[in-house]
Amino acid sequence: MAFRKEVKALPKDYVIVFDAIQNYAFKVAPYVPHDTGAVLTQLLELFQTSAAEGLDVLAVCGDDVGKFANDLILNARTSA
Numbered sequence: 001m002a003f004r005k006e007v008k009a010l011p012k013d014y015v016i017v018f019d020a021i022q023n024y025a026f027k028v029a030p031y032v033p034h035d036t037g038a039v040l041t042q043l044l045e046l047f048q049t050s051a052a053e054g055l056d057v058l059a060v061c062g063d064d065v066g067k068f069a070n071d072l073i074l075n076a077r078t079s080a
Contacts, residue, residue, distance in 0.1 A: 021069040039076045
Protein backbone atom coordinates (compact mmCIF):
# COMPACT_ATOMS: atom_id res chain seq x y z
CA MET A 1 0.00 0.00 0.00
CA ALA A 2 2.84 2.41 0.82
CA PHE A 3 4.43 1.63 -2.55
CA ARG A 4 1.31 2.72 -4.42
CA LYS A 5 1.15 5.94 -2.36
CA GLU A 6 4.70 6.73 -3.45
CA VAL A 7 3.76 6.13 -7.09
CA LYS A 8 0.67 8.36 -6.76
CA ALA A 9 2.86 11.12 -5.26
CA LEU A 10 4.74 11.40 -8.57
CA PRO A 11 3.67 14.00 -11.15
CA LYS A 12 0.69 12.81 -13.18
CA ASP A 13 2.68 12.11 -16.36
CA TYR A 14 5.08 9.93 -14.37
CA VAL A 15 2.17 7.99 -12.86
CA ILE A 16 0.71 7.33 -16.30
CA VAL A 17 4.02 6.01 -17.65
CA PHE A 18 4.73 4.04 -14.46
CA ASP A 19 1.34 2.34 -14.65
CA ALA A 20 1.87 1.45 -18.32
CA ILE A 21 5.26 -0.08 -17.54
CA GLN A 22 3.86 -1.93 -14.51
CA ASN A 23 1.06 -3.41 -16.61
CA TYR A 24 3.59 -4.54 -19.21
CA ALA A 25 5.85 -6.04 -16.54
CA PHE A 26 2.98 -8.09 -15.10
CA LYS A 27 1.97 -9.30 -18.57
CA VAL A 28 5.46 -10.60 -19.40
CA ALA A 29 6.23 -11.89 -15.88
CA PRO A 30 5.22 -15.48 -16.68
CA TYR A 31 7.53 -15.52 -19.71
CA VAL A 32 10.60 -13.59 -18.57
CA PRO A 33 12.38 -14.64 -15.40
CA HIS A 34 12.80 -11.47 -13.33
CA ASP A 35 11.77 -10.04 -10.00
CA THR A 36 8.88 -7.75 -10.95
CA GLY A 37 8.87 -6.12 -7.53
CA ALA A 38 12.55 -5.24 -7.74
CA VAL A 39 12.16 -3.87 -11.27
CA LEU A 40 9.25 -1.66 -10.20
CA THR A 41 11.09 -0.47 -7.09
CA GLN A 42 14.07 0.56 -9.22
CA LEU A 43 11.74 2.29 -11.66
CA LEU A 44 10.02 4.17 -8.83
CA GLU A 45 13.38 5.33 -7.47
CA LEU A 46 14.45 6.48 -10.95
CA PHE A 47 11.18 8.35 -11.46
CA GLN A 48 11.31 9.96 -8.00
CA THR A 49 14.83 11.24 -8.62
CA SER A 50 14.03 12.43 -12.12
CA ALA A 51 10.85 14.19 -11.04
CA ALA A 52 12.72 15.89 -8.19
CA GLU A 53 15.23 17.14 -10.75
CA GLY A 54 12.37 18.56 -12.80
CA LEU A 55 12.89 16.25 -15.78
CA ASP A 56 10.00 15.42 -18.08
CA VAL A 57 9.16 11.73 -17.94
CA LEU A 58 9.87 11.33 -21.66
CA ALA A 59 13.34 12.79 -21.08
CA VAL A 60 13.90 9.83 -18.77
CA CYS A 61 12.41 6.98 -20.78
CA GLY A 62 12.35 8.42 -24.30
CA ASP A 63 9.50 8.63 -26.76
CA ASP A 64 9.15 4.85 -27.05
CA VAL A 65 7.89 3.84 -23.61
CA GLY A 66 7.34 0.25 -24.80
CA LYS A 67 10.99 -0.11 -25.77
CA PHE A 68 12.06 1.44 -22.47
CA ALA A 69 9.87 -1.04 -20.56
CA ASN A 70 11.16 -3.97 -22.56
CA ASP A 71 14.79 -2.92 -22.07
CA LEU A 72 14.19 -2.39 -18.35
CA ILE A 73 12.87 -5.91 -17.95
CA LEU A 74 15.50 -7.54 -20.15
CA ASN A 75 18.28 -5.77 -18.23
CA ALA A 76 16.74 -6.90 -14.94
CA ARG A 77 16.64 -10.47 -16.22
CA THR A 78 20.27 -10.43 -17.31
CA SER A 79 21.51 -8.86 -14.08
CA ALA A 80 19.59 -11.27 -11.82
